[in-house]
Amino acid sequence: MKPKSDVLQGTLALLVLKTLERGAMHGYGMTLHIQRVSSEVLRVEEGSLYPALHRMEQDGWISAVWGASENNRRARYYQLTAKGRKQLAEEEKNWARLAAAVASVLRFAQ
């Protein structure tokens, strides 16, 4: 099945950080959340999710603990750190700026 759309690489971190703002979650849960909230538009590329998560963990934006999932299986739960919260604010600002810039260009072309 062909994926409906690829998520832009740089925005994966932003989406993960925002998702975790509401609370701790494991990787699968994040995939479902992003998919549902974006009305199936954004599908997380699962091959790149976990490398990204571990990279963000090494950078200190998120921390992880092993826990029990909904059906009592062993799963790794991630949560935002203080540093991660600051990074999220930064990335949101950048995204807003980028979106506004693109919008400006599009309006101009019209």
Place this chain on the structure above:
Amino acid sequence: MSLLSRLAGLLKIHRLERDVEDELRAHIEMRAQDNLAAGMSPEEARYDAQRRFGNSTLVKEDTRAMDIVGWIETTGQNLRYAARMLRRTPGFTLVAILTLALGIGANVAIFAVVHAVLLEPLPFPHPEQLVRVYDDLRTSNTHDVGMSVPELWDLRDKSGVFQDICATLPADANITGGDHPERAEALITNANYFTMLGVHAELGRTYVPADALPGFSEPVVISDAYWRRAFGADPKVLGTKIRLDGDLYTVAGVMPPSFHHPGPTLTTDVDAWLTGGFAAAPFPMPVLRAIRYFPVIGRLKPGLSVAQAQAQLDRLVAQLTRQFPDEYPAAAGWSIRLAPTHEDIVGNVRTELFVMFAAVGFVLLIACVNLANLLLARSAGRQREMAIRLAIGADRGRLIVQLLTESALLATISGSAALATVFSLKNSLLRLAPANLPRLNEVALSPSILIFAFFISILTGLLFGLAPALQTARADQTTALREGSQGAGSSKHQLRFSRFLVASEIALSLMLLIGAGLLFRSFWQLLEVRPGFDPHHVTTAKIWLAFPNDPKNDPYLSIEKRAAFHQEILRRIAALPGVEQAAIGSPSSAPMDSKPRQSPFRIEGRASDLERIPVAEVASVTPGYFSVLKTPLIAGRFFTGEDNAKGQQVILIDETLAHRYWPNADSDAIGQRLQLGPAFQSTNTNLDVASTFTIVGVVGNIKSDGFDAASAPHIYRAVYQSPPYGAVVYLRTSADPGLLGEAVRREVQHVDPTIPVFDVRTMNFIVSAFLAEQRFAMELLGIFAAVALLLASIGIYGVMTYTFSRRTNEIGIRMAMGAQRSDILRIAVGEGALVVAVGVVAGLAGSAVMTRFLQSMLFDVKATDPLTYGAIAGLLTAVMLLACLVPAHRATRVDPLTALRHE
């Protein structure tokens, strides 16, 4: 990421793979579950979940790579930062590296020795099966009397305990045929010696079964050292004939340089191995149970423990005692004892080596404590900086890891420096060790040493880095920022911790000092013991009359011929210029230089003691022996020239024997008669069959077995009545021993050019060599204790300086309120005294516990000797208080005005 999980991550890197697998699998299973609930079939559900990952192996690797890259980056960052911090304070860094390198180096060096001597198994196949077999006479507390041939055969055939067993008799051998005769260290064994040990020759061969003859066989195996010395490492040495004690032998093989006989020798490593069956001339014949004279080494059957084998041997002993009641009377208490060969070789140095190892560990610990204190003081200055960093969101765990990296880097640099130094100084360091330390030649820098060096460096780094790193962890940001420029937020805790560290330093130093003090006292006691002779201005030399295989070729076979030889030698050397007095004695007459020759005896006219047969040490001496050694005559007379083969058989006894049997007056012993049993360890075919002797004199006790050995009774025979094959020449002289030795050699070879003269040494040298081990232990521990004292002094000086500098404000206030200089001094010294007191009390308690392990090294001193403890504690307290005095004095020099203004 929390500190704990970060540190855990560092250590569990190998578990990363499994964790990543688990995480990915959980994801796949959860999606498969959802798919199933959505209506897919189980296979479809799983397939879809799997497929979304694409190549799961690749994903796994990429994920893992992120972790590793992250770790490498962080570590790289930490190392660069740590290196920068160390470069910023080059003075501190240099001092720290030097201190640590010294401490780590000393530990590595001693561990290398402990490893080679105590931990490494002997270099033979299945070394745990090799045992030394002793004959003991328990009732008279006489050990290792040597074994007899029938007993050896019984052990081989009837005990069921050995897969192989072998006699190993150390002997002197005269090598003739060259320009001058030489003495060689020989070992006479059965033909199965090399196969039992499982070793092969480097050149040629060892013995083959055809070499097993009842007497001596022709092939001789030589050592690598002897091959180089006597044959210049000539590769064509095989087949060369050499003449040992008059008989021709053929060199059949050369042993590798690493091979050493795992048992007792006479003086040095074995030069030549000879094989014989001990069952024909020239061995003592006929073969009798009572003629005991050689050490035995055996190889136990596989899977048999020493304890099990010992139990079986005890049963054999009981059986033989029943079978041969005449040879094994109950009063003798004959028994056979096993000891692992390793134990036999290193058993007596085990305690010393472990004590040294522990001591040097203490010194390193003290050095670490000093460094920890230094780092604590440094980190105090950085409290404010740390607090600010934490406030703006730095990860606390990360900061701690950074600090630990600094100390780990320091420790690793020091460790490498230490290893390099030890490696390059290896030979000089080995020369410092006492020469008679067993297995010294096996000390080498092996992988285990490297692993130990690495491990101890890391441990050291963690030890002294942990305290300042954890201080940062506890840094309370708000108070740190609020306090003055020095950021003294946690300083109260920190100060207390610093002082606790110094107190522990003092405790450890005290323990080392007390240990050294006890050893010193013990050594002093040893020296106080009067040996019973005056070793000053006495030179000794040894000669050996050859013992040819065929008695018909022996020119010294008869007592008369031998006595005449000794008489002539004595006459000549007594006439040498510079010689005041001269004497000759059998090898067992040399105090502290030979194995005693023991013999049972019986006083005529007294009922035999059925409980224990008395045993005395026997030696033969010429009349001048006691004069040369300045041993007094207590009663009766010395030997004279008339005491020869034609006269009455006479003996001299020592005070110990006299007091035991004639307690009223020593002179009662004169004229009494005494029977000597068949002497043990007699290789003399002219057996000392039980004959009766008349006591003509009582002489003073000579401590022939060492200062710390109990006084065994001695019996002396006259050389002219019992002339030995091996002899020791004693000369009372002030002349140079080297020149004198040459002169003696000339005289001896005038009489018989085939006889070498060897082991020319002064009595002083022999006595101090005997004490070499104790002296070395005492000196080494003394050095360690001195270093510890120095470090502890520096430690307390530093902490007190820091303490008072922090309280300048308080001191200023006190002085402004009217306190005198002397008051401040009193308070200041009092602070230091508290730390010292705590340290000393802890040290005394620790010593009382730890010195127990030293007891076996102490002579005539209790491990809890109050005099030593008190004196050392007093000394340490004085030094420590002195070290406090300088900073305390400086504290009083504070100007109240500047102090009040001081933040």
